[in-house]
Amino acid sequence: MLLMIHNQKGGVGKTTTAANLGAALLRDGHARRVTLVDLDPQMHLTAMLGPVGAAPVLTVKDWLAGHTDAALPVDGEPGLSLVAGTPDLPPTLPDALPTPERGEWRVIDTAPGWSPLVSAMAARADLVLCPTEPDFLGLSGVNRLLSRLDAAGVARDRVRLLLCRYSPRLALHAEVRARLAERFGGPMLLPVEIRTSVRLAEAPGRGRTIFGHAPRSSGSADHCALARALAQGLPPE
Amino acid sequence: MLLMIHNQKGGVGKTTTAANLGAALLRDGHARRVTLVDLDPQMHLTAMLGPVGAAPVLTVKDWLAGHTDAALPVDGEPGLSLVAGTPDLPPTLPDALPTPERGEWRVIDTAPGWSPLVSAMAARADLVLCPTEPDFLGLSGVNRLLSRLDAAGVARDRVRLLLCRYSPRLALHAEVRARLAERFGGPMLLPVEIRTSVRLAEAPGRGRTIFGHAPRSSGSADHCALARALAQGLPPE
């Protein structure tokens, strides 16, 4: 499975989702191994889960060129690997991505904004997961995002919207969910929310996923629910 | 005054700050008029405060070419104007920006990520205001942001860091503030926080600034405090 996480809107939870969904897919047995790929030149996923100290020698540039040894194991997360980001990404993808292993999910974290590289990756993805914030500015970005994905040749049945940084007690958030549900029902709007939780914001500072930092928190439960919803709702081949 | 709002990190509150600081500068008499300029191809500031219905005829492309009539008054905010964004920005700035009026502040909202256009605007700005989220991923972006600004020729005494989406009750947020204070004391780290408030998230959906939507909320108070702190702490000419 090649799962790309994208929203051109910033700070919606792309990186947070990439790391924690990756771990959840393994822990709940939906994947035999998961490779996280940091395709953001700002390298936040690498800052979160990458090796401490010296910058990694091999990066996503090498991985794209076929060096699967660019994927380094993530401490404390058996089966989870990370391909480190680089500030200087190639402008396009090669003809073929590295061949996945059996049962391997690859989860691609991307930068905010749109680019030819993101467009090319979206076209190859089995699923494009779009975290969205449940307020007006979040909503106002969704239409533009979906037309970008259309233009990149991504079939709508491969797109999943995920509400992140969600507060169950706020009327605004419930109202935005309702508006999205009436516009994009069916498999596109996932029946899961990633709730606001300070544990999710703390975990990166410990170099851990939510499962290593606060396994009994809402952040863990929500990412497990997300993994299950994605695995059960896969689009036809 | 030319004030550019930038952080390459997404979703930190650039657009929210642009709109509400602009209004606060007028309401508290620090500026005689304020022109907001939407330099983000995703046009969130325009979605928030721009005219409802047809897309604006004149945009920031026209404003940069010298058409000051591209600045349209914002309803309900005397003295506040908005130059609408456009998805297709020029790659560079012209030799001269439109001449400001006496007592006019121009507040420039920018996209996440870095670009030659942002670099060029930063070099011309009197102040570069950098909203930042008070957690690890927010912190890990600050160093990269500051070296980008250095490389663009922005003197450090023209940079202001502003903690946004701040929750006074969270130990994580207080700890991040403390870490920033020990690294960047002095005039750079503003003594103001923009606290998390659902009113700030609701206001864009009403086409209003926080002052039009919830004038007695913490969002209004915080942006007034921000305006005062900026006006009192201006760098030497």
Ligand SMILES: Nc1ncnc2c1ncn2[C@@H]1O[C@H](COP(=O)(O)OP(=O)(O)OP(=O)(O)O)[C@@H](O)[C@H]1O
């Ligand atoms: N559910 C949540 N609860 C609390 N904090 C969160 C949550 N999700 C994300 N955050 C925090 O919000 C900030 C933005 O999240 P994140 O960096 O994952 O978004 P992003 O879409 O990857 O941003 P960018 O567009 O800059 O790449 C981070 O500081 C993160 O720690």
Ligand SMILES: Nc1ncnc2c1ncn2[C@@H]1O[C@H](COP(=O)(O)OP(=O)(O)OP(=O)(O)O)[C@@H](O)[C@H]1O
């Ligand atoms: N203090 C706050 N309290 C509550 N919600 C906020 C606050 N500041 C911003 N928001 C909400 O958080 C989201 C991100 O804010 P905003 O769009 O202003 O950030 P940005 O840095 O301009 O994002 P981008 O990088 O995408 O341009 C928006 O949906 C906004 O309504």
Ligand SMILES: [Mg+2]
């Ligand atoms: Mg990210």
Ligand SMILES: [Mg+2]
């Ligand atoms: Mg913005």
